[in-house]
Amino acid sequence: MARFIVRRLFQAVVVLFFVSIFTFLIFQVIPDGTPALRLAGKSATPQTIAAVVRQWGFNKPIWVQYADMMGRIFTGSVISYSEHVNVLSQIQRGLPATLSLAIGAGVIWFVFAVVVGAVSAVRAGRISDRLLALLSLTAISTPTFVVGALGLYFLAWRVHIFPLSGYVPLSQSPGQWFMHLVLPWISLSVVYIGIYSRVLRSTMLDNMNEDYVRTARAKGLSGRRVLIRHVLRTSLIPIVSMWGLDFAGVIGGGAILVEVVFNLNGVGQYAAESIEALDVPPLLVIVMYGAILVVLIAALVDILYVWLDPRVRLEA
Amino acid sequence: MAPLLEVEHLRVRFRTDAGALQAVDDVSFSLSDGKVLAIVGESGSGKSVTALTLMGLTRSANTELEGAVRFDGADLLHAPERDLRRVRGGGMAMIFQNPMTALNPVQRVGAQIVEQIRAHDRVSRSEAWKRAVTLLRRVGITRPEVRARAYPHEFSGGMRQRVMIAAALSCSPRLIVADEPTTALDVTTQSQIMDELEQLCRESTVALILITHDIGLVARMADDVLVMYGGRALEHAPADAVFADPLHPYTWALLRSVPRLDGDRVERLPTIGGSPPSLLHPPSGCHFRPRCPHSFGRCTEVPPLRASVDPEADGHPGAEPEGERHLDRCWLGLDDKRRLRRLDEEAPALVRTDGAA
Amino acid sequence: MSVDAPPGTAPLLEARNLELRYPVRTGSIRQPTRHVRAVDDVSLELGPGETLGIVGESGCGKSSLARCLVRLATPTAGTLLYRGTDITRANQRSLRPVRREIQMVFQDPEASLNGRKRVGQILATGLRLRGVPGNRMKAEIRELLRLVGLNPEHVDHFPHEFSGGQRQRIGIARALSADPRLVVLDEPVSALDVSIRAQVVNLLYDLREERGLSYVFVAHDLAVVRHASDRIAVMYLGRIVEQSPADDLYDHPLHPYTAALLAAVPVPDRVAARGRSKTVIRGEPANALELPSGCRFRPRCPRATDVCATVDPQLVDHGGRHLVACHHPLDTPAPAREAGSPSPA
Structure with missing residues (x-):
C-alpha cells in the first residue's frame, strides 16, 4: 500500500x-x-x-x-499584466465562491445521481425507468448555460424566488448564501446527474446478475439489504472515482460558465476575464493550480479506489 | 414420518422475448432427513432451475410456477416472500457452483457469514463473529480468527468453497442444496471438499440435494438419483438401482459416455450423438427421441414417468414401495430396455455416433 | 534431462529445460520484486502423429507451458526446437511460417472466437495464411465445417448462434484452417457437457488419424486425456514430476502425486466408488512464491522423508521411457517414516 x-x-x-x-x-x-x-x-x-x-x-x-x-x-508572487495586482490575492478573493459552488454542486449531483440511478435500476424496464431515462438524456444534452439561463428567466426574473445574480459569503448570511447558490448548483449538477445516474443504473443492473447477489438472496437477506449492501456497494466504486475527477475538474475550471452566467465573482470568472484581456499570468496560475488540484485528487481517488475495492491491492 | 421436502409436479416456465421456455416440466421427488438426492443432468436439463426454485430464487414477473414445494410441511412455492426468506439460508441453505464469483469480492468472508447468521438469529455482531470463526474452523480453515478478516480473493478456490459451506451450515439447516459444488475445483480439492461436506451432513443429519453432471460424484454419495433431461425427469430411483439397472436409454448412454480410469483404454469413446434439446422449441413427445437409437413410433407421445420394475419381484429387501420405486419415462417395455442396453454395451456400433454436437 | 526419441522418428517439437518466469509485485516497498516460475526446467518432446497429455491441478503451470510451446509466451530460459529449428526467442517475423504449423485450441470457445465475425470469416483467416486462392475459399470453408461435423450451410452464422459443443468445433476448425502439423489443445473439453465431451474427443481422434496431426493435450482431468494420449506428463508447481506412456502411467503410477490424482477421480460405478479409499492427499499446492525446500510435493506427500526436504529429486528413467522425479517412487517399498531414513535408489 x-x-x-x-x-x-x-x-x-x-x-x-x-x-x-x-x-x-x-x-x-x-x-x-x-x-x-x-x-x-x-x-x-x-x-x-x-x-x-x-x-x-x-x-x-x-x-x-x-x-x-x-x-x-x-x-504566490505572480503579478498580472493588465492591472499589476498580485494574482494570488485575486484568486483568494474568488475562492470562497468557487468552492461553495463546487462542493455544493458535487454533493447535490452525487446524491441525486445515486437516488435516480438506483431507482431506475430497481424499476428497470418500467414506466418510471423510461421516464427517468428520458429526463437524464435531456439533462445530458442541455448545455449548462442554457439551464442557467432558463433558471434565471423563470425562477429569478419572472417569479422572484431566487436572486438574479451575485454571491453572498456564508459568513455574512447563510440564508442569502444558500439562496444565491441554488440556481448555480442546479445548473452545474444537471449534466452530471444525467450522466452518473445512467452509469450507475447500468452498473447496478450488471451487478444484480452477479453470482454473489444470488448468494446474498439465498442467505435469506431482505431485498433492500441485498440491494444496498451487495448491489449498490459494489456499483458505487466506479461512480466514486468518476466523481473525484469531475469534482476536481469543476474547481479547476469547469465552473467558468456557471460563474459567469450568475456573476459569482469566483476564480472561474476571474479566469474568464483574464482570457478576455489576454492577461497571461493569472491564467497560468489558475491553470497550474487547477492542474495540481486535478492531479492530486486523481491520485487520492486512486488510493480511495484501492481502499474501496480490496481486489485491486494485489495488482497494485 | 412425513418427508422433510416434498416436490410435487413442479413446473417452471419463463416468458422470454423469444417465447415461453419450459425449464422444468412436471418434476416430483421427496427427501427425508439426512438423505442425499442427486439430480443429474447436462446444461439445460433444468436441474439448476429446480434447485433455485426450491429456494424461491426463480420468482419474477416473467416466471410461472406450478405444483407444490413443501418443506417441513409448509408450502414454499406460493409462500409470501417474508416467510420464504426465513427458510432461505436458515432451514434450507444453498452452495453454488463457482466459489470464485459466489462470494462478494469487496466484503470480508467473516462478515459474509455474520450477515447470514444475523438475518436469522437475534445475536450480537460479536457473538455472530465468534460463531463464524467457529464455523470456519469446522470446515478446515486454519487460523480462522485471522482468515475471517480476509477477502475472498485471498483464498484459493477450495478454501472459498469451504467458506461457502461454512456459511451454509451457519444457521443449522436441515437441507443443503449444492449446485455443482465442485465443478470449478481441481480433482484433489474436489474429493476433499466432498468428503468434508458428506461428513458434516452426516454429523448433523442434514439432507443434501446434490445437483451435478458428475456421475462419479453421484456414485459415491447419492442415496437417490433423479436424472433430468430437457426439463423432465427421465429416471428416478435409488442410486444402487440406477447404477445396476439403468432403465432409460439416456441414463445408460450417459453412464457409458463418462471417460473411465478402469477398464481398457479405447481410442474412441462411446457417445450420445446430437445435442440437448432446445427448451424454446423442444421436440414433440419424448425429449430424448431425436438422440435415442431405440426410438419408435410411439415416442412422439410424451411417455409418463412410471414404475416398470416391481420392487418386490426385483428383490430390494425391505423396500418401501413409495420411496424405493424405480421410475422412468420411456415407452419401451422392461424386457426390451434390458435387452437393448446389453446390446449397446456389447456392440458400441449400435450407439448412434456423432452427429453435429 | 531430455528423452531419447524412438529410433527413426525425429521429434517435431522439443523443449529442453524450458522456463517461464514472471515477476510478482508484493506491494511492499522494502521487499524486492519476486518471480514465479510458472514453468520450471521442463523438458519434453513430441514425435509426428503423437499425442502428449499434460495433466495437473490449476496453477501447476500447464497452461503457461502450452503458451510457451505455441510461443504465445517467450520462455525466459531453455530451448524450444520446432523441427530442429530453435524458436525459443524467434521474433514475430521469423515465427510466421511456424505459427501456421502450430495452432492452438482454447478452453473457452466463447472467449476465444471473435464474436463479431461470422464463422466463414473466422475460418478464412487461416486459409489465407496458407495461401488458398480467393475462388477456392468458399469450398474450403465448407469442407472445414463438414470435417468438424458442422452444417456447411451455417457458414454465415455468428459464434453465439451455436451451442457450446459446436463452438468448440468451430475453434477446432479455426485451428485446422491453417493446415497445422501440431495442435496444442488447452483444456478443449473442460467447458463442455458430459455427453458432448466424448463427441469432441472422438472428433479430435479422427482428425489426428486423417491428417497425421500431433497434439499436446492439456487437461486437469486424467480420465479425459487417458483415451486421447500416447504419453502423459504430470505437472506439479511448474515441474514435470512424472512422464510415461499412457497405459503404463495409469496401470503403474510411480509418483505419489500421480497416484493421488488417479485416486481422486470419481469412478462412475457404485461399488467401486464406495469401496475406494477416499482422499489420499490433503491440502492444496504450496504457494508458488514460497516453494518448499527439496521436493515441491513434500508437504502433501504421504511418503516424504528427510531426504525429500533437502534434495530436489530429478527425473529418472525407470525403464520403458517411464520417468519420475521422486525419492520414494511407488515401485519401491514405502519408506519407514523415521527421521534420517535411507532413501532407496
Whole structure:
C-alpha cells in the first residue's frame, strides 16, 4: 500500500511537470500575446518597451523565464499584466465562491445521481425507468448555460424566488448564501446527474446478475439489504472515482460558465476575464493550480479506489 | 414420518422475448432427513432451475410456477416472500457452483457469514463473529480468527468453497442444496471438499440435494438419483438401482459416455450423438427421441414417468414401495430396455455416433 | 534431462529445460520484486502423429507451458526446437511460417472466437495464411465445417448462434484452417457437457488419424486425456514430476502425486466408488512464491522423508521411457517414516 501511494504521488509530480511546460508554451505562442507591448501601454516608445522587456525578464532564455514563472507561481508572487495586482490575492478573493459552488454542486449531483440511478435500476424496464431515462438524456444534452439561463428567466426574473445574480459569503448570511447558490448548483449538477445516474443504473443492473447477489438472496437477506449492501456497494466504486475527477475538474475550471452566467465573482470568472484581456499570468496560475488540484485528487481517488475495492491491492 | 421436502409436479416456465421456455416440466421427488438426492443432468436439463426454485430464487414477473414445494410441511412455492426468506439460508441453505464469483469480492468472508447468521438469529455482531470463526474452523480453515478478516480473493478456490459451506451450515439447516459444488475445483480439492461436506451432513443429519453432471460424484454419495433431461425427469430411483439397472436409454448412454480410469483404454469413446434439446422449441413427445437409437413410433407421445420394475419381484429387501420405486419415462417395455442396453454395451456400433454436437 | 526419441522418428517439437518466469509485485516497498516460475526446467518432446497429455491441478503451470510451446509466451530460459529449428526467442517475423504449423485450441470457445465475425470469416483467416486462392475459399470453408461435423450451410452464422459443443468445433476448425502439423489443445473439453465431451474427443481422434496431426493435450482431468494420449506428463508447481506412456502411467503410477490424482477421480460405478479409499492427499499446492525446500510435493506427500526436504529429486528413467522425479517412487517399498531414513535408489 505504501509503495502504491508513493508511486502514485511520484506519477502525479511527473504529470504536473509536463502540464506546466505545456501551459507555459501555449501562452508563449498565442497570437498578439507579446506581453511587453501590452504592459507598456498603447503609445509606448521603443525605449519604454525595451525597459519593460528588461524589467520583466522577457529577454532571458525561455527556460529561465519558465523557471522564474514557476518559482513565482509557487511563492504566490505572480503579478498580472493588465492591472499589476498580485494574482494570488485575486484568486483568494474568488475562492470562497468557487468552492461553495463546487462542493455544493458535487454533493447535490452525487446524491441525486445515486437516488435516480438506483431507482431506475430497481424499476428497470418500467414506466418510471423510461421516464427517468428520458429526463437524464435531456439533462445530458442541455448545455449548462442554457439551464442557467432558463433558471434565471423563470425562477429569478419572472417569479422572484431566487436572486438574479451575485454571491453572498456564508459568513455574512447563510440564508442569502444558500439562496444565491441554488440556481448555480442546479445548473452545474444537471449534466452530471444525467450522466452518473445512467452509469450507475447500468452498473447496478450488471451487478444484480452477479453470482454473489444470488448468494446474498439465498442467505435469506431482505431485498433492500441485498440491494444496498451487495448491489449498490459494489456499483458505487466506479461512480466514486468518476466523481473525484469531475469534482476536481469543476474547481479547476469547469465552473467558468456557471460563474459567469450568475456573476459569482469566483476564480472561474476571474479566469474568464483574464482570457478576455489576454492577461497571461493569472491564467497560468489558475491553470497550474487547477492542474495540481486535478492531479492530486486523481491520485487520492486512486488510493480511495484501492481502499474501496480490496481486489485491486494485489495488482497494485 | 412425513418427508422433510416434498416436490410435487413442479413446473417452471419463463416468458422470454423469444417465447415461453419450459425449464422444468412436471418434476416430483421427496427427501427425508439426512438423505442425499442427486439430480443429474447436462446444461439445460433444468436441474439448476429446480434447485433455485426450491429456494424461491426463480420468482419474477416473467416466471410461472406450478405444483407444490413443501418443506417441513409448509408450502414454499406460493409462500409470501417474508416467510420464504426465513427458510432461505436458515432451514434450507444453498452452495453454488463457482466459489470464485459466489462470494462478494469487496466484503470480508467473516462478515459474509455474520450477515447470514444475523438475518436469522437475534445475536450480537460479536457473538455472530465468534460463531463464524467457529464455523470456519469446522470446515478446515486454519487460523480462522485471522482468515475471517480476509477477502475472498485471498483464498484459493477450495478454501472459498469451504467458506461457502461454512456459511451454509451457519444457521443449522436441515437441507443443503449444492449446485455443482465442485465443478470449478481441481480433482484433489474436489474429493476433499466432498468428503468434508458428506461428513458434516452426516454429523448433523442434514439432507443434501446434490445437483451435478458428475456421475462419479453421484456414485459415491447419492442415496437417490433423479436424472433430468430437457426439463423432465427421465429416471428416478435409488442410486444402487440406477447404477445396476439403468432403465432409460439416456441414463445408460450417459453412464457409458463418462471417460473411465478402469477398464481398457479405447481410442474412441462411446457417445450420445446430437445435442440437448432446445427448451424454446423442444421436440414433440419424448425429449430424448431425436438422440435415442431405440426410438419408435410411439415416442412422439410424451411417455409418463412410471414404475416398470416391481420392487418386490426385483428383490430390494425391505423396500418401501413409495420411496424405493424405480421410475422412468420411456415407452419401451422392461424386457426390451434390458435387452437393448446389453446390446449397446456389447456392440458400441449400435450407439448412434456423432452427429453435429 | 531430455528423452531419447524412438529410433527413426525425429521429434517435431522439443523443449529442453524450458522456463517461464514472471515477476510478482508484493506491494511492499522494502521487499524486492519476486518471480514465479510458472514453468520450471521442463523438458519434453513430441514425435509426428503423437499425442502428449499434460495433466495437473490449476496453477501447476500447464497452461503457461502450452503458451510457451505455441510461443504465445517467450520462455525466459531453455530451448524450444520446432523441427530442429530453435524458436525459443524467434521474433514475430521469423515465427510466421511456424505459427501456421502450430495452432492452438482454447478452453473457452466463447472467449476465444471473435464474436463479431461470422464463422466463414473466422475460418478464412487461416486459409489465407496458407495461401488458398480467393475462388477456392468458399469450398474450403465448407469442407472445414463438414470435417468438424458442422452444417456447411451455417457458414454465415455468428459464434453465439451455436451451442457450446459446436463452438468448440468451430475453434477446432479455426485451428485446422491453417493446415497445422501440431495442435496444442488447452483444456478443449473442460467447458463442455458430459455427453458432448466424448463427441469432441472422438472428433479430435479422427482428425489426428486423417491428417497425421500431433497434439499436446492439456487437461486437469486424467480420465479425459487417458483415451486421447500416447504419453502423459504430470505437472506439479511448474515441474514435470512424472512422464510415461499412457497405459503404463495409469496401470503403474510411480509418483505419489500421480497416484493421488488417479485416486481422486470419481469412478462412475457404485461399488467401486464406495469401496475406494477416499482422499489420499490433503491440502492444496504450496504457494508458488514460497516453494518448499527439496521436493515441491513434500508437504502433501504421504511418503516424504528427510531426504525429500533437502534434495530436489530429478527425473529418472525407470525403464520403458517411464520417468519420475521422486525419492520414494511407488515401485519401491514405502519408506519407514523415521527421521534420517535411507532413501532407496
